[in-house]
Amino acid sequence: MLRIAIVAVMFCAAALSARADDEEKKISNDRPDRPLHMPAASSETKEAFDDFDRFARRGAWERATKALYSIAEDQAGRFVDGKDGFIVPVARKRRDVLSALSPEGQAAYRLFYDSDAEKLLAEANGPKEQETLERLYSSYFLTSVGDNAADRLGDLYFEKGQADRAADCWLSILRERPDSELSPALLTVKAALALARAGRGSELEALRPDLNDRFAGETVTLGGRKTKVADLIQGLKVVKEQADDTIPRSADTPAPALPESVGAAWQVRFGDSVTAGMTPEERAQWDKSPLSNAVPAVTVQGGKLYANYLGHVFAIDLTTGKMLWRSASFHDLEKLANQNQMIATNHYAVLADDAHVWTLGRDPKNQSYNATSPLVCRRAETGEVIWQSPDLTEYSGMEMMGTPILAHGTLFLAGRKSATETSSSSNISFYGSSGNQHQYVMAIRPRDGKIVWTADVGALRDGTRYYYYGQADNSPQPRLIYRAGSIYIDTHNGILARIDAESGAVDWGYGYPTDPVQNSMSRLIIINGMLTQSSPSSSAGGAPLRSGDALIFKGAKSDRLCAIDPDRMALLWERPIAKSARLLGLDDEAIYLGGPELGALDRKTRALRWSTPLPGGSDDGRVIARADGIWQLTPRGIFEVDPRTGAVRRIFRGDDDGSSGGDLILAEGLLLAITNRAISAYPLGQAPGGNPDGAAVSGKTTKEIE
């Protein structure tokens, strides 16, 4: 009897332990140790979903659906846990749970809510048409008129150019409303056209058998014109407007091969300008300062290189190496070396088009503890300031961060701001608290700085800003990418979120494992940087990589490499990886990783193929990853690595002695090496040096990955 009791106790303990482990692993927006929480639905809303589940299991349809409709309308845009780690808006979850009802439940549901839905559909006219249709789509999709509402909403989205959202509307009718009386041929054609325009290739291919076999002979009316399906779908393919980060096999630019010994075609030694005239003591002070290790953020546009060096913006002609203009003299930086220990030198960004240059980064002359980074727009030709965020009231209190991106004529940028207060002083946070800050993404009109929309991604639980103790904010910066009408933000705080680029609506978030929020006790003692043990990779979070239908990403503080299908909202795979790793690029065969060493993961088996330690590691800096080689700038020169084996093929020492590594860019027939001391341009050779297949592969396509 005693034995049985012991076995039973052990079994219970094991079961409880397993359950606790599962709870530990489960990513939930409600977990208090998560550093970023998407705007959470109220507890009443969550209870309503629980009630729905309970009543639906019992077959109490009226009470079940009533529970769902007790959710206040203002909760529709709040977030709850969805499937597979996704965090979805209440409206979406409501539609999903209703779609999952049994036929009996759906029949009962229609009995209760058809009349409400019909009434709403009748009101869906005029200025409130879209809003009403959206409400119908989210709340009454399963009613008899829900499919009609979704179809009309799809038409509206498509007319506005929101092909991605239009495709979702039509696909949901095809997938979730098989009882719909709408023409399946027309719906399929519309969905296919929207998918093609949105760049969702694999979903388009999934519809193609139906289009070719089932509906090819049918005639549909589109835009008032009758057309045969076969004619419509002829030559229908994905519009390749959005970038894909997979390195193609075809060629367009020569490899960054350098002759055995070649001097720089030109060099801009801005580091010398800073240190010119310094006394030995001043020089020693400067060398000790973190500012002396700052590598300027650069971008190349229209034959010019634009750089943001600690808030000093300058332009260089790529042909001659001549500095065309600069916003301020470099000399004043030496005076700031001792006073600005808290400036994060890698939080500067620059972006340009043919006529404008946008820069982001704190002004080192601003000694205020709560200084933020202004966004400044200048004329590309002269450097003259056109507009700057401190002059615009709508930016008040917003701390902008990360690297802005320009897509479809709109500037997108991440920022943080206190949710309750608007004054800039409200951003101060002490002792590691976040000060009630929220993570935002903004869409900005590039010409005048007007904010088109601001999307709230979530509330931060962990600020990690220690102004009083002289430590720079080395927290990883959020990264943005544009893909098929959506902006994706990897917050590097455990959430990857998708935002509609047109409206700023947050579609969903994906919660991935990340470091939990630390209590303030363990982070208090910071005295003059004495205990600064931060990893060099702490702020080197990369942007997600686009590969076909998949997004591959890794949070800076995460020990998982994840691949998701953002259109189907599915986790494709995930793999444990060292926290210190970062994504560099990918091709058909491998995913290239940086970190303490360079590495390559096999895309099929996801096993680590090779790993190559380089001097100084590969924790930050832009690396050129191509099908014919990987090039990295290290403190000991430019290393060329074979992407198949990881072997170092050759080392080009160059003219960057004394630098601490930096970025490599291939542009205008030059290999540009950007370090903390100089920008050097090296002329390219004829074929990749040391590569036995050099002649055959010398023309493969370049992909510069940040």
Add this chain to the structure above:
Amino acid sequence: MTRSNLAVVTVSLLTLLVAGPARAQVADGLDGFTVTGKGTASALPNRLEIDLEVSAASELSADAIVKYRDAKKRLEDAFATLKLPNVAVEERALAVDQKGQAYSPYYMEMPAANKGKVEVQLSRKLVVSCKDIGKLDEESLLQLVARLLDVAQDAGAKIGNATEYNPYYGRYGNGSNALVRFILDDFDALQEKAYEAAIVDAKARATRLAKLSGTAVGRVAGVRELKVPGDNVSPQSLMQTIVAYEYGVNAGQDKEAPHKEITSDKFQKIPVEVALQVRFEVAAAAPNPKATTTKPAGGGQ
């Protein structure tokens, strides 16, 4: 155990500690002449060593193994391509531990870690050893050292022993910036010379004492080695001992098989030093007229 018991035990232990040296003193006695003789012979180092470390860490042990294996292979291949017959890469102990889980004396706790998540770290110290450097002139030696350091750095190796966090000093490394260690381990002949010199020195000292005290030096009654070449306690291990004592942590001890060598951070003649404590008996000598007039107050030295 009660407080009174504890006190008794403590007092007993203290008594033992105090009594130990007292007994030794009695045994040593002051019979004859006890002197310390020192002998030195020096030579240029015959070997140099460069400490390298390869390490790899990952969430998946399989990844850590690939990283470690590749890093080690690339380093070994890099030195192999040099084709220098006198250069060898020796492997030291392999450590398998958990990354970032060192005890922090300032926080008085282990760092916050995710429960159940272990990042496996493999690390091994490699020592590049180059022998017969005594035959090289300074220029050739510099070229050789530069070449070895360049190859190691280009292969991505960490040079020196600076990766261990030292909680005693609140920094990484042991305070030494030396990249190369010069070694003299072929010093048997020199050692013999140093011993001979030490005995001669001891005898000279004893003779002086005997002369001053009006006696004569007799035969050698006992010899004790005070300093033997190659048996030095390095400052690093001393520091590690302090750290271990102060904080209860073991800051990267790298226990190797004991071997006899003398090291220097600089390329210079390395002294082989011997110190011997020698006891001579007092010989029965002819009476010294000066000594009889000034009678010594006591015997001995």
